[in-house]
Every structure is written in structure tokens, then in C-alpha cells.
Amino acid sequence: MRRDALRAFRLGCTSVQYFGSVFTDSLREGAVAFLDDEFRLDDPSFYAGDPVPVYARLRAEAPVHRYEPLDLWVLSRYEDIRHVSRTPELFSSESGLVLNDIKYDQSMVKMLFPPDAENLMASDPPRHRQLRKIIVTAFTAKIVNTMEPRIRRIATTLLDRITPGEPIEWVEDIAVPYPLLVLSELMGLPGDNIPDLRTWADDTTAVGLPLTQEEFEAIVRDLMNSAAYFGEQFAQRQACPAGDLLTGLLDAQIDGERLNEVTRLMFCQFLLAAGGETTRHLLSNALLTFLDHPEQHELLINDPGLASTAADELLRWITPAMGFVRTAKQETEIRGQHIGAGERVYMLYPAGNRDEEIWPAADKLDLAREPDPMHLSFGFGEHFCMGAALARMEIRVFLEELMVRHPRFALAGEPRRQDSVLFNAWESVPVVFG
Ligand code: HEM
Known part of the structure; x- marks a missing residue:
């Protein structure tokens, strides 16, 4: 008899309870074996296939799944991901945020920024709250609302460049410049060097690509070119304060001390990536999502008033940022699974965003769906996306x-995915508008 069976009988289990639990155990072992073959968290080709059924099995059979290759726990249920995001006193952001941090056993996110720079996303309270307070005022609903006419002008200028019948590269021509022009407005930048801003945003999010350490170090060196540009921008505001976000960073103080130069630079680089890349990937995926769901596309064409709920449903459906890591500060439990101090958990947002316990027909795209409960695409709690209102x-x-302006379109070539394990991203989406 198995050793655990003897223990079960000693504890007074009936044979029905024991064989029931053996059955559940073997189901779980079967699930884990299946998942070991099918679930490749750190392999970009896994996301290029059809990960949705694997997410469903994770939620149902192994919601706190041990992913041996990276030695971490993968969370796939909405409530567990929300719990971890909302409990920074138990789950730290300081010892690694992205999968490559674990693969290379050092913080790629921290490597990106100069050594003396403090890092907003990779910090815990109380310091995190002080850093967040510095820029949170730039994202209030009032400020975001006043930006709407200017943002609309940026959108219409870009869309008016489209000529019906002439193929365009949707990612390069529209999805890349749109959020970077919006960010330039927000930060008070002239908006005349979008290719540079794009390079620096891409450099920062290279943390999600399958790079060698040497390749990554070369990117970190390249990123330093942005220091000269932002240094010049700060110098201009020092001479002539402009009342924009960069002037705010110059004036900001924590406990009577101004931010050091490299921390100001970190804020700028980080905003380019956080705001520039995520929205780009949402827009690139959106066109492909419309092609896959023509009836939902038609609904939106007939009623553009649905754009507000459609934005949130597309965020849920697409999940541009696919997950972040936290490290347990002390022993704890998730769904009865013991998590040791120092162990890592990974919040797999696209799996939580299809949790059938949270949304009726979670596996159905419904552009009229009310965004309550809120999807996981902006995170939750302590590090909740500061740009959420702006992005929406x-x-x-x-x-x-x-x-x-251009409701109907067709593919003009084969879309090409980006090899990222951080973003649900496309490098190329050739389209032609009708
Ligand atoms: C589709 C658009 C966007 C998505 C999907 C997105 C997603 C996220 C997620 C998931 C986090 C939480 C990370 C964590 O918990 O560790 C986050 C944080 C953040 N996002 Fe966004 N984001 C978007 C747009 C923006 C924009 C437009 C901006 C600014 C212009 C922005 C600025 C930030 C900042 C500053 C943080 C860090 C907050 C903190 O650590 O306290 N994001 N974002």
C-alpha cells in the first residue's frame, strides 16, 4: 500500500475518501504531465500557437502550477492574481519582474537603467508610494480629459493619411506613432523625433525578447543615447519652466530632496516603454481581432458609441502585457499551496482574463460587455497602471x-508576430482599407 494511503487510514479516512483522493491526485499528475508538454511559458512560439485551451486547463487543473524550467509558481485564476497584486507586503516587486530576470538570474529591468536610478515598477512600499506620487498628478482624470481634443487630432491626422486601396503597414504607420505622439503631448516633448522615441521604447521592452546576455547588454548601451536627449530637454526646462511633466520631474522632491538626474531619466525611459509599447500592441492586435470576429466588428461600425466598452473588452481579450513576477517575502499559501519565502510567483494575465468564474461566456468576445469586474490588463493595487485612464x-x-473614417479593411500580406514572452505583440500587420 502507498505510504500516503497508510497515513490516510491512520487519520481515519474511509476507503471511498482515500480512493477519491488518489483519483484526484492522478488527475492532477496527468494534468501536470500534460502541462509539462504543452505549456512553455518562456517560449515565444507557445504564444504564437493557440494558448487559450492550455490556459483553461491550467485554471481548471493546476491553478497554482509549478513551472520547473524557471522554478516558479504560475497563477492563472483571476482572484489569485488580484490577491498577489494587492498584497505588496507579502509579494515584492524588487527581486525580478519579467521572465528574463529569472532566466538570467538578475534584474534585466534594473540593468536597463543607470545603477543610481530608482525604479518605480521594481520598488516596494513605502518607497514605491513616494516615487509614484511624483508623477501620479500628471495622470488625473481632469488632465487626461483636457487632452482629449489634442489626442483626437493626432488620431485623425494619422488616419487621414490612409488612402483606400493602397496597402499600408499598420504597425509602423499607425500603431507605433499614435501612442508616442500622445506621450509627447503628455510629457511636453516636441514630437519631432518619433523614430528615436520608438528605438528607446523598443530597447526598454527588449527585456521580453529571447536575447543572449551580450545582446541585451548592447541594447542597454544603446539606450544610454536617450540620456543626452532627455538631458537637453531638462536643461531647456531648467532655463525656462514649462509646466509640463518634465518640469514636474525637475521640481519634484521626496523628503525635501530633489530626484537625482538618473532617476529622472528612468521616469522618461520607463514612460516611453510603458505607454508607447502596450498601446501599440493593443492597436495591432485589434485589427486582427476584428477580422476574426466580423459580427463584433460590424456591431462597432454600426454603433461607434460602443467604443468605450469595446476598448475595455479588447484590453481583456488581447491582454497586451502578458504577466509579471513577484517574490514572496515570507511563507504564505495560495489556494492551499504552500509558497516558501523567496519563491517566485508569475501572474499570467491572459489566463486570468478568461476566467469563467468571473465572466459569463468569458471565452466570447463581446464589445458591449460592461467592464465590471475589471479585467487584469492594467494590473491591480499597488502598481496599478498609472496610464490606465489615458490608455482607455x-x-x-x-x-x-x-x-x-476607415471602418473596412483586409489583410494585404501575412502578419508577423514579435518573439516576445512579455507582450502579445505583432511586428508587422500589412492591411489595405476599402
Ligand atoms: C494598453 C495600454 C497599457 C497596458 C496594457 C498597461 C499595462 C500595465 C500593467 C499590467 C502594469 C502593472 C505592472 C505591475 O503590476 O507590475 C502597468 C503599470 C504602469 N503603467 Fe501601464 N499599461 C498601458 C498603458 C500605459 C500608459 C499609456 C502609461 C503612461 C503614459 C502607462 C504607465 C504605467 C506606469 C507608470 C506603470 C507603473 C505603475 C507603478 O509601478 O506604480 N501605462 N501598466
């Missing part, structure tokens, strides 16, 4: 204008 408005305004 940016996407809504864009959809409203797209549905009026």
Missing part, C-alpha cells in the same frame, strides 16, 4: 475615428 481614452478615441 486613447483607444476609445482611436476606435471612434477609425470606425467613422
